[in-house]
Amino acid sequence: MTQVSYLQDYQNPERHIGKARSRPPQFSAFEQDVELDGNSFTSTPVLNITSGVLGIRHMLGDGRQTISMLFFPGELLDFRCLLDTKGTVSCLLPVTASLYDGDEYDRLQRENAHFNSEHIASNNRQYHIAAQHCVDLARKSSVEKLASFIFECRNRLHVDPTQAIALRLRRSDIADYMGLRVETLSRAFSKLKQLKMITANENDEVTIINEPALRMLANGAG
Amino acid sequence: MTQVSYLQDYQNPERHIGKARSRPPQFSAFEQDVELDGNSFTSTPVLNITSGVLGIRHMLGDGRQTISMLFFPGELLDFRCLLDTKGTVSCLLPVTASLYDGDEYDRLQRENAHFNSEHIASNNRQYHIAAQHCVDLARKSSVEKLASFIFECRNRLHVDPTQAIALRLRRSDIADYMGLRVETLSRAFSKLKQLKMITANENDEVTIINEPALRMLANGAG
DNA sequence: CGCAAGATTGATTTTGATCAACGGCAGTGG
DNA sequence: CCACTGCCGTTGATCAAAATCAATCTTGCG
Numbered sequence: 390m391t392q393v394s395y396l397q398d399y400q401n402p403e404r405h406i407g408k409a410r411s412r413p414p415q416f417s418a419f420e421q422d423v424e425l426d427g428n429s430f431t432s433t434p435v436l437n438i439t440s441g442v443l444g445i446r447h448m449l450g451d452g453r454q455t456i457s458m459l460f461f462p463g464e465l466l467d468f469r470c471l472l473d474t475k476g477t478v479s480c481l482l483p484v485t486a487s488l489y490d491g492d493e494y495d496r497l498q499r500e501n502a503h504f505n506s507e508h509i510a511s512n513n514r515q516y517h518i519a520a521q522h523c524v525d526l527a528r529k530s531s532v533e534k535l536a537s538f539i540f541e542c543r544n545r546l547h548v549d550p551t552q553a554i555a556l557r558l559r560r561s562d563i564a565d566y567m568g569l570r571v572e573t574l575s576r577a578f579s580k581l582k583q584l585k586m587i588t589a590n591e592n593d594e595v596t597i598i599n600e601p602a603l604r605m606l607a608n609g610a611g
Numbered sequence: 612m613t614q615v616s617y618l619q620d621y622q623n624p625e626r627h628i629g630k631a632r633s634r635p636p637q638f639s640a641f642e643q644d645v646e647l648d649g650n651s652f653t654s655t656p657v658l659n660i661t662s663g664v665l666g667i668r669h670m671l672g673d674g675r676q677t678i679s680m681l682f683f684p685g686e687l688l689d690f691r692c693l694l695d696t697k698g699t700v701s702c703l704l705p706v707t708a709s710l711y712d713g714d715e716y717d718r719l720q721r722e723n724a725h726f727n728s729e730h731i732a733s734n735n736r737q738y739h740i741a742a743q744h745c746v747d748l749a750r751k752s753s754v755e756k757l758a759s760f761i762f763e764c765r766n767r768l769h770v771d772p773t774q775a776i777a778l779r780l781r782r783s784d785i786a787d788y789m790g791l792r793v794e795t796l797s798r799a800f801s802k803l804k805q806l807k808m809i810t811a812n813e814n815d816e817v818t819i820i821n822e823p824a825l826r827m828l829a830n831g832a833g
Numbered sequence: 834c835g836c837a838a839g840a841t842t843g844a845t846t847t848t849g850a851t852c853a854a855c856g857g858c859a860g861t862g863g
Numbered sequence: 864c865c866a867c868t869g870c871c872g873t874t875g876a877t878c879a880a881a882a883t884c885a886a887t888c889t890t891g892c893g
Contacts, residue, residue: 447746450832457745470735476742495731505721512734513692519741520698523679524669526748527790531881560840568749573881575841610672753849782872795849797873 415488425468425478433491436466441484442558444566445476456481456565458519461545465511467491481562518545526568529609534567535577536607539587539595553594637710647690647700655713658688663706664780666788667698678703678787680741683767687733689713703784740767748790751831756789757799758829761809761817775816 416439419425424446436443443460457476460466466478469491489497498508518541525537543554556563564574581587586603588596597603638661641647646668658665665682679698682688688700691713711719720730740763747759765776778785786796803809808825810818819825 445742447742449746449750450827450830453750453831453833455746455749457742457749467735467738469731470738471742472735472739474739474742476746495727499721499724499727502721505717509691509717513689513694516689516692516738516741517694517696519738519745520667520669520679520693520696523741523744523748524671524677524698526745527677527679527787528671528675565749570882571840572842572883576881579841605672608672609675792850793872794851794874798849801873 417486417488419480419484419486421480421483423480423484425480433467433469433472435468435489435491435494436460436486437489438462438464438466438484438486441480441482441486443484443486444479444481444562445471445474446479446565447474447476454565455568456562458522459545459566463547464515464545465508467494481558531569531573531577532580533606533609534569535574535581536586536603538563538567539597539603540607543597550597550600553590553596555592555594557593639708639710641702641706641708643702643705645702645706647702655689655691655694657690657711657713657716658682658708659711660684660686660688660706660708663702663704663708665706665708666701666703666784667693667696668701668787669696669698676787677790678784680744681767681788685769686737686767687730689716703780753789753791753795753799754802755828755831756791757796757803758808758825760785760789761819761825762829765819772819772822775812775818777814777816779815 438460440462443466444456445458447455447457468478497504499505525534529537539554542556546554548554560571560574564571567574569577582589586597586599586606588598660682662684665688666678667680669677669679690700719726721727747756751759761776764778768776770776782793782796786793789796791799804811808819808821808828810820
């Protein structure tokens with residue numbers, strides 16, 4: 390739980406304030422478990438993740454933890470969405486990302502029609518994912534949650550349906566994201582294997598071996 | 612559960628495609644329980660709600676229902692965020708809203724700096740609310756969920772802290788939103804009253820009578 | 834090796850879902 | 864007017880699922 394101001398990695402922010410519109414964003418790398426605190430930013434940044442996974446981690450008063458949102462490679466995280474949140478952005482894996490200055494990002498977005506439409510599409514996609522996640526959390530059983538999570542990973546990582554899905558997250562992070570305890574999650578894994586819907590190799594890469602059944606389960610067709 | 616194409620209410624869509632930039636958006640009113648299906652739209656609209664409450668309703672395979680997101684007056688609902696979702700937008704109360712054509716909205720947003728910054732702020736706010744909702748769903752007990760919901764309503768309806776909060780939603784809709792059954796929700800209400808944290812009048816308007824305690828509870832300080 | 838962190842398994846408890854019944858109330862129709 | 868109906872919310876009793884508590888196993892690492 391190392392606390393790091395992103396400014397340490399975002400050298401020479403002045404370089405990004407000028408008028409040039411093709412200035413490349415700054416690249417940065419963060420180790421696993423580094424926490425990026427939104428309040429420690431002077432210039433609110435937008436992160437475009439190139440590898441690894443970020444999550445917004447929240448802590449309840451008595452220590453219960455949750456991860457409300459995940460960010461996979463190719464997805465955008467706008468730090469301004471959590472200004473008044475208690476949540477902190479946490480690197481669930483080693484992460485590399487390119488950083489935009491918030492104002493710079495907005496300007497690009499206004500001035501470049503292509504960039505603008507990509508931005509809108511990205512926003513809508515993230516919101517759609519959030520809505521789906523709420524559905525998963527609200528009413529599904531532990532096994533249904535895990536089935537949904539596996540599909541979510543496959544989609545967001547753009548894994549070919551024939552390929553194995555590397556869930557490189559720790560069990561505890563998956564559990565925090567899906568609103569389960571690790572023990573319950575572990576039992577859900579056992580259940581899916583026992584039902585012959587998935588298999589997993591020694592690297593915890595999941596292969597879906599009965600996709601229709603797993604899909605039904607994820608959709609709550611009880 | 613009346614199914615209505617928004618086109619019935621959005622007369623003369625051609626009028627909105629021209630170049631005039633100050634074209635006022637179209638106003639519409641919908642009755643309670645009207646369902647707006649995203650797939651029935653030809654021109655994807657953006658709704659700015661002026662009164663009432665909208666929700667995105669989802670149905671699992673075996674009939675379990677969820678409401679993943681709510682939209683209160685002053686908030687924007689971009690129908691493009693649920694293009695490939697099974698969810699439908701449902702009027703949880705009688706609703707009035709102004710409708711923008713999606714492309715028109717995007718153009719306004721690109722061309723008008725003020726509109727643009729309002730749009731970004733709105734997006735971030737909605738995303739923040741979604742993240743908080745995930746936290747509420749993932750780990751909180753039924754009573755904590757209700758406490759959180761009361762604060763969420765107060766914030767999103769901009770109710771003065773000294774005033775009563777009108778939760779005009781049906782119990783079943785609140786329950787679907789918070790991932791509870793109506794019976795459990797009802798017991799949570801009883802519990803909060805018994806703990807002398809809230810009172811409610813005959814119109815189901817809630818008054819917070821011990822805000823610090825209710826806040827602690829909502830934050831999970833167990 | 835010894836240790837720590839992560840993952841799994843088992844036994845027990847707690848919470849919320851489920852099932853069932855009831856009361857209030859608005860709308861309907863004789 | 865009053866029975867009848869359907870919807871909504873509440874309450875009570877029981878059940879099932881997940882949390883909790885505890886122990887064990889696995890793996891990587893100084």
